[in-house]
Amino acid sequence: MSTMPKWADAVLVPLISLVIAFVISGLVILAIGEDPIAAMKLMITGALGSTYGWGYTLYYSTNFIFTGLAVSVAFQAGLFNIGGEGQASLGGLGVALACLFVPWPHWSLALIGAATMAALFGAAWAAIPAYLQAKRGSHVVITTIMFNYIAAALMIYVLVTVLRPTGAMDTASARFDDSLKLPRLGDILGLVGIPFNNRNPANISLLIALVACVGVWLLMWRTRLGYQLRAFGKSEKASVYAGINPVRITMYAMLISGGLSGMMAINTVMGEANRLLLNSVEGAGFIGIAVALMGRSHPVGVLLAAILFGFLYQGGAELALWTTIPRELIIVIQALVILFTGAMDNMVRKPVESLFLMLRKGKA
Amino acid sequence: MDFATLIQILDSTVRLATPLLFACLAGLFSERAGVFDIGLEGKMLAAAFLSAAVAAVTGSVWLGVLAGIFASLLLSGIHGLASITFRGNQLISGVAINFLASGLTVLLGQKWFGLGGRTPPLTDGGRFEPITLPFADAIAPLPFIGPIYAELISGHSILVYLAIACVPASAWVLYRTRFGLRLRAVGENPAAVDTAGVSVIGIRYAAIAICGVLCGLAGAYLALGLAAGFGKEMTAGRGFIALAALIFAKWRPWYALGATMLFGFLEAVGNRFPSIDLGLFAIPSQFVQALPYIITVVILAGFIGKAKPPRAGGEPYVKER
Numbered sequence: 001m002s003t004m005p006k007w008a009d010a011v012l013v014p015l016i017s018l019v020i021a022f023v024i025s026g027l028v029i030l031a032i033g034e035d036p037i038a039a040m041k042l043m044i045t046g047a048l049g050s051t052y053g054w055g056y057t058l059y060y061s062t063n064f065i066f067t068g069l070a071v072s073v074a075f076q077a078g079l080f081n082i083g084g085e086g087q088a089s090l091g092g093l094g095v096a097l098a099c100l101f102v103p104w105p106h107w108s109l110a111l112i113g114a115a116t117m118a119a120l121f122g123a124a125w126a127a128i129p130a131y132l133q134a135k136r137g138s139h140v141v142i143t144t145i146m147f148n149y150i151a152a153a154l155m156i157y158v159l160v161t162v163l164r165p166t167g168a169m170d171t172a173s174a175r176f177d178d179s180l181k182l183p184r185l186g187d188i189l190g191l192v193g194i195p196f197n198n199r200n201p202a203n204i205s206l207l208i209a210l211v212a213c214v215g216v217w218l219l220m221w222r223t224r225l226g227y228q229l230r231a232f233g234k235s236e237k238a239s240v241y242a243g244i245n246p247v248r249i250t251m252y253a254m255l256i257s258g259g260l261s262g263m264m265a266i267n268t269v270m271g272e273a274n275r276l277l278l279n280s281v282e283g284a285g286f287i288g289i290a291v292a293l294m295g296r297s298h299p300v301g302v303l304l305a306a307i308l309f310g311f312l313y314q315g316g317a318e319l320a321l322w323t324t325i326p327r328e329l330i331i332v333i334q335a336l337v338i339l340f341t342g343a344m345d346n347m348v349r350k351p352v353e354s355l356f357l358m359l360r361k362g363k364a
Numbered sequence: 365m366d367f368a369t370l371i372q373i374l375d376s377t378v379r380l381a382t383p384l385l386f387a388c389l390a391g392l393f394s395e396r397a398g399v400f401d402i403g404l405e406g407k408m409l410a411a412a413f414l415s416a417a418v419a420a421v422t423g424s425v426w427l428g429v430l431a432g433i434f435a436s437l438l439l440s441g442i443h444g445l446a447s448i449t450f451r452g453n454q455l456i457s458g459v460a461i462n463f464l465a466s467g468l469t470v471l472l473g474q475k476w477f478g479l480g481g482r483t484p485p486l487t488d489g490g491r492f493e494p495i496t497l498p499f500a501d502a503i504a505p506l507p508f509i510g511p512i513y514a515e516l517i518s519g520h521s522i523l524v525y526l527a528i529a530c531v532p533a534s535a536w537v538l539y540r541t542r543f544g545l546r547l548r549a550v551g552e553n554p555a556a557v558d559t560a561g562v563s564v565i566g567i568r569y570a571a572i573a574i575c576g577v578l579c580g581l582a583g584a585y586l587a588l589g590l591a592a593g594f595g596k597e598m599t600a601g602r603g604f605i606a607l608a609a610l611i612f613a614k615w616r617p618w619y620a621l622g623a624t625m626l627f628g629f630l631e632a633v634g635n636r637f638p639s640i641d642l643g644l645f646a647i648p649s650q651f652v653q654a655l656p657y658i659i660t661v662v663i664l665a666g667f668i669g670k671a672k673p674p675r676a677g678g679e680p681y682v683k684e685r
Contacts, residue, residue, distance in 0.1 A: 028468075032475040080455055128661075138664035139673070141455050142611065145402065145604055146657040146664075153654035161648065289459060326474045326481070331467030335460045343446035343457035 004356050010301075014294055014341055016348045021336035028332055034325055046318025047311045055185060055200025056317070060284075061310030062202070062267045065209040067288025068306050069216050070260035072297040076220060077253035078233035083129060083144025084261040084285030086151030087122040091262025093158060094121030095269040096276035099176040100163075110180045115208065115266050122262015123255040125151060130254030134247040140254070148285075159278055173276040182271045205267035212260065213299040219256075220299075229253055261285060283331075290334050293342040309334070371511045373632050378516065378524060379590060380635075381628025383408065383582040385527045387606035388613065388620045389534050390578035396538065396615055397571030398551040398676040402458035403443055404579055405603025406465030411436040411583025413469040416483040416594035417476060419490045419587075428490070428588055429523075433580030439465060440576030448568050451680030462603075470596055481596040483587075492521035492589040523585040528621070530578070535617040547571055551674035554681040564681045582606075608660035615674065627656045 026036035047057045067084045074081035081087075094117035104110035129143035156171070163173040185206060186198030220226035231239040232249045240246055268280050287309055294308070295301025316330035340348070387404045394401040411432035419428030439461050446457040470481040477483055497518035504514035538544040546567050549557045554564045586602070587594045609627050613619035633640075634652040 028471065032471055080453075082455075082459065132661070132665050136665045138661075138666065141402070142607070143661055143664055146608065146661050149601055149604065149657045150654045150661075153650040153657075157648050157650040160650075286459070286463070289456070293456065324474070326470055328467045328470035328481070331463050332471060333467075335463030335467060338456060338463065339442070339446065339460035343452035343454075343460055344450050346450040346452060 013349050017340040021340045024336050025333045043315025047314035052197040055202040056314040057310040059202040060313040061306045062206045062209045063264050063284040064287050064291050064306035064309045066260050066264035067284050068291030068302040070257045071288040071292035074253050074257040075297045076233045077229040080141050081257045082141050083147050084288045086148035087125045087258040087261035088264045088281040088285045089151050089155050090125040091118035091122040091265035092269045092280045094118045095265045096173050107180050114270050118262040118265045119259035123259040126254045126258025130251050134250035171278045175275045201272040203271035205271045213303050217299040290338045371515050375516050376632040377629040380631045381624045382524045382527045383586050384606045384624040386578050386582035388609045388624050390575040391610045393571045394575035396551045397547045397568050400454040400678045403461035406462035407436040407439045407579035408583040408603050409599045410465040411580040412587040413594045415584040416587035420484045423490050429584040432584035433577050436580035437576035440572045444569050444572045483594040486592045491592050494519045521589040523589050531617050531621045554676050605656050608656050612663050630655050
């Protein structure tokens, strides 16, 4: 196993995969008749060239931190939770119910309440696939895919027939009370004297996402449950032999995962839109898969990968605005990242491994 | 509901079930050989796009079908490379393929046609025309049998009949040929097949190639038969419904026909009635749309008949452990 030093496994291999993914993305841009270098420059100035751009980048990153962590926790336990999309939309429903029907005295209390509801709703949506995997052996990948579609149908039903105010044309809930608006990142940074643009949706949820990163790290590497989750993911047989209850671990892993996915909604529903829109998740649940794969299911990696994808998302929006390159370019990049850092991992890993083996033989 | 309405719903059931049936059989070949494929959706989408694009440019529906099969085979090749040759995770590879198709179809569509991802609408010769079976006009006036033959059985495009013909053909290949036996064995116990001197890798690549062709037909039918051109994300989850049908059918060809017809029927009913009034309460159409997924979860849970996947499914084969 230890043919490679740890840093090569954690940093070098994903980095090479990432470079391959980006080179191919560049070729795709070239193929549709645009200049990849100019496109890259435009993306960088658009997403990172101003605090306005940074604000959008961090707003998207916040979503991806939550969904990336969600996929990671399940990955660590050997489960592939592909249902982040559905869990996050249910989380949105939780946030909307909390914000619409509870008279909160202050936004901070509302935030705690809404985050709890979001996590509960997300976890609940993951609970049935988790139970079926743990007790009935139904493959969690298939059931979570099915639950994404069931969630989509449920959300249409809820928004069209239940939450839509009478007479409203668009399928969305009523607006939340103005007092529940979350402080923007610009306001928070302004308090400590850092000038930051305020016309962007980045908000206090970013800080909660960072806390979640630390929380997941503590959980996975500093608690007994985290150890059990990781042991279960490494070898189900060995962990069961060591007295770890597989049903319990599967349930915990999926509930935590679903809860994290659901919490994404405080950023989009409460932080940005101030009402529940149809398809408020916009694919962030799926981007979580790419983020977790690239971040090697570690909170630090997830954070960095989430910022990268936030940059791609905002940069892609700028591209679509100023060039003829459609926004869907991001989906292609996302696909290539998933392909090379996830499915084709061995293509990069094996040559790197043999390279290190050769170097070691040379030394000995 | 009168007889004429029923015939109409069944007629659209057959049409809506056709792409599901192609995709379901595609998944059947792949998964029976031990390669999970959640990339059916992406392959269908890519095939729908390229077939519509080529048919729009050349005006030939058959060139369109070939192009669709080519697009789907290309993605099958990536799936094979990732999950068979490099022994990667088949599920992750499938997810990547779905996104690749979803992004590239819009990117290329915008570049080629500049219509925001759509292809130009197809006209005569660019899409499949309904075929009138012999004596359909003569039998049509007869009561009961007339409408069934003239409207339900006759009057579909050639791909519909091809899809239905694929069912006995698949069953024959899987259960009556040497190749089929080996394919099923590779999905259950690849080591045994390897010991017998048959290439596991070869059989698995053959299986995903068949899967690619069938997915190509599914996509081509969507763009050239069901619709008249390609629209962004036009598969709309059909690949996953086909996957659901595959599980419902317990990975068997004839059951696949039944499962896809049922799911096609649900879609047809959902399209026709916004909500179904049962007197005491009304079933919202969203529930009908979600029903295939709900049924699949219930089936997977094993409360109504256990669906047992091929034993070696999802695992890359490593020679000489």
